Amino acid sequence: MNVLLVEDNLGDVRLMQEIFREILTSTHLHVANDGLEALRFLRREDAHAKAPRPDLIVLDLNMPKMDGRELLDVIKNDAGLKIIPIVILTTSREDEDIVASYALQASSYLQKPLDFKALKDRIEIIGQYWLNVP
Numbered sequence: 001m002n003v004l005l006v007e008d009n010l011g012d013v014r015l016m017q018e019i020f021r022e023i024l025t026s027t028h029l030h031v032a033n034d035g036l037e038a039l040r041f042l043r044r045e046d047a048h049a050k051a052p053r054p055d056l057i058v059l060d061l062n063m064p065k066m067d068g069r070e071l072l073d074v075i076k077n078d079a080g081l082k083i084i085p086i087v088i089l090t091t092s093r094e095d096e097d098i099v100a101s102y103a104l105q106a107s108s109y110l111q112k113p114l115d116f117k118a119l120k121d122r123i124e125i126i127g128q129y130w131l132n133v134p
Contacts, residue, residue, distance in 0.1 A: 001027045001131050004054035006038040006071065008063040012112070016058075019120050024127045030054065035066025039074065042081055054084060056130045060112075061090040061097060069100060076105040085130055089122070 003020070007013050013031055020029040030051065032038035038057075041048040057075070061068035068088065075081045085107040090097070093111055101109050110126070113119050 001056070002030060002052045002054045003027055003131070004030050004032060004038060004041060004057045006032045006035065006057060006063070006068065007060045008033050009060070012060075015116065015119060016123070019123045023120065023124050024131065027127070027131060028052070034063045035068065035071035035074075038071055039066070042075070042084075056126075057084055057086045058089050058126070059086055059106075061088060061092055061101070069097075069104065072101065072104045072106060087126055087130065089126075 001024075003024075005013065005016055007016065013033075017029060017031075020027055030041065032041050038059075040046050041051045042054070044051050059068045059072065066074075068090065072086060072088075075084065075086065082105070086105075088101045088106045088109045089112050091112045091114075098109050107130075108126075110122055113122060
């Protein structure tokens, strides 16, 4: 299984890499640091020419260059990409972000906990539900 994490916070990226190595051992985690890089990955452009098609995208909302809302909109309007499930994982607790994400066809919206154990539990749930990892 391949997961594309779209996250600009390097600390969060490192935490996610550690969690994936520990609990989702058969899953390959790929990282894009903003929406534009994620699009290059998904469209297999430039350095991503041999990138695998992700089985799941885990997407932060607030990023530079192209934020998660814009990326979500682009993906869901692309016939070749729109079937990839997208889980929003963000610190935003704003109702407007939740509503907008679902309106743009996000598969799920989860708030990113600040505690490592809670984040690990959240990722384990994502793995069980979206990746069929026991």
